[in-house]
Amino acid sequence: MSAPLLAIRDLTVSFATRRGGHAFQAVSGVDLTVQSGEVHGVVGESGSGKSVTMLAVMQLLSQSATIAGSIMLDGQELTALSDRQMRKIRGARIGYIFQDPMTALNPLLTVGEQIAEAVRIHRGDVGHKHAVARAIDLLRLVAIPNPEKRANQYPHEFSGGMRQRAVIAMAMANEPDLLIADEPTTALDVTIQAQIMELLDQLRREKNIGIVLVTHDLGVVAGVAKSLSIMYAGRVVERGLVDDVFAAPHHPYTKGLLESLPQMDERVERLSAIAGAPPPISARPSGCPFHPRCPYVIERCRSERPVLRPVGPIDVACHRAEIVAADKGTLQDA
Ligand code: SF4
Numbered sequence: 001m002s003a004p005l006l007a008i009r010d011l012t013v014s015f016a017t018r019r020g021g022h023a024f025q026a027v028s029g030v031d032l033t034v035q036s037g038e039v040h041g042v043v044g045e046s047g048s049g050k051s052v053t054m055l056a057v058m059q060l061l062s063q064s065a066t067i068a069g070s071i072m073l074d075g076q077e078l079t080a081l082s083d084r085q086m087r088k089i090r091g092a093r094i095g096y097i098f099q100d101p102m103t104a105l106n107p108l109l110t111v112g113e114q115i116a117e118a119v120r121i122h123r124g125d126v127g128h129k130h131a132v133a134r135a136i137d138l139l140r141l142v143a144i145p146n147p148e149k150r151a152n153q154y155p156h157e158f159s160g161g162m163r164q165r166a167v168i169a170m171a172m173a174n175e176p177d178l179l180i181a182d183e184p185t186t187a188l189d190v191t192i193q194a195q196i197m198e199l200l201d202q203l204r205r206e207k208n209i210g211i212v213l214v215t216h217d218l219g220v221v222a223g224v225a226k227s228l229s230i231m232y233a234g235r236v237v238e239r240g241l242v243d244d245v246f247a248a249p250h251h252p253y254t255k256g257l258l259e260s261l262p263q264m265d266e267r268v269e270r271l272s273a274i275a276g277a278p279p280p281i282s283a284r285p286s287g288c289p290f291h292p293r294c295p296y297v298i299e300r301c302r303s304e305r306p307v308l309r310p311v312g313p314i315d316v317a318c319h320r321a322e323i324v325a326a327d328k329g330t331l332q333d334a
Helices: 050-058 083-090 111-122 128-141 160-171 191-209 242-247 252-259 299-303 322-326
Strands: 004-015 024-035 039-043 065-073 094-097 178-182 210-215 227-233 235-241 310-311 315-316
Touching: 004 050, 004 210, 024 039, 024 050, 024 210, 024 235, 039 050, 039 191, 050 065, 050 094, 050 178, 050 210, 094 160, 111 128, 128 160, 178 191, 191 210, 191 227, 210 322, 227 242, 227 252, 235 242, 242 310, 310 322
Parallel strands: 039 210, 039 227, 094 178, 178 210
Antiparallel strands: 004 024, 004 065, 227 235, 235 315, 310 315
C-alpha cells in the first residue's frame, strides 16, 4: 500500500512562556492519518489543539513554538524542511482555508486579481493574462455564477458564502494534494454551510484530494467525512470511521458532543450535554484531562492518564471505554 497522503506521528507542540520559563504543551502525542480522496474530520472545542496541529503541518506557528515528532506529506518529512522549502509546499501542495474569509482576502484587490496572484506565486512562468483566465476557471470550479464579471469585483461585493467559495478557489489555485479547512463554515448560515460542505466533497471526488476538516461541530463532519479524530486538551481521545463512532461512541466526551447535536425533530438546539469547560493549557488536570467533567470518573482516572488503545473498530483513550460504549443512556444519566 502506498504511503498515506498525510501522516502525523507522535506530534508534540510546546509553547515557551514569555520569560523562557516552563513550556506548556498545546498538543501531545498526536497521531493522524489522511489518505488521498478522503475527508478526515478533526473535532474538538476551542483550545483542544486541533488548529495548532494544523498550523504545525503548515509550519505557521509562532517562534515560541517547539515541534517534536513527525509530519509526512506523501512520504516527505515536513519538519526537516527550511522556511524556503516550506514556502514551496504551502499553497502549492497544501491549501489552507481559514475560518473567516475576510482574513484570507485583501479588501483592496479584486477577487480575480487575488486568485491570479495565488496562481503566479508558485508558477512564475504563467503570464498575467493566463493567470486571470485560470482565476476565472477556478471561480467557475467553485460554482460562482458569472465568473468573468465576479472576478472584477471586490470581496465586499460578495456575500459571506461567495467569499468562502472564493477562498476555496484560491486554496485550489495550484491543485494541491491536501486541503486543510479550518472551521470553514462557522460564520455561515446552515443552508450555505451545507452548500460549502457539498462543494468540498465535490472537489474531493473530482480532484482526488485529501481534506482535513477542522471543526468544533460534530454535525459538520457527519455525511462528508469518512473518518475522524476527536481531540481534547491537546490529545486525540477517540478516532475511527465516522459511522462506527456515531453508532457507538466509546469516549464520554464524544458521547456528550453527539448528545449536544440538534435532532431533526427538535426545533431548538439542545444545550451542551457536557458540564463545565475545557481546561486552559496552563492548568491541565492530572490523569485523564477530562476527569473533572466526566460522569464516568473513577479514582484511577484522577492519577493515571489513559492511552489510546483499540476497542473494537475504534481507538479510544479512556479507562472505561467498554462501559461507556455499552451504556445506551445519556451522559446525564451516567
Ligand atoms: Fe472519564 Fe475516566 Fe474515561 Fe477519563 S478515563 S473519560 S475520566 S471514565
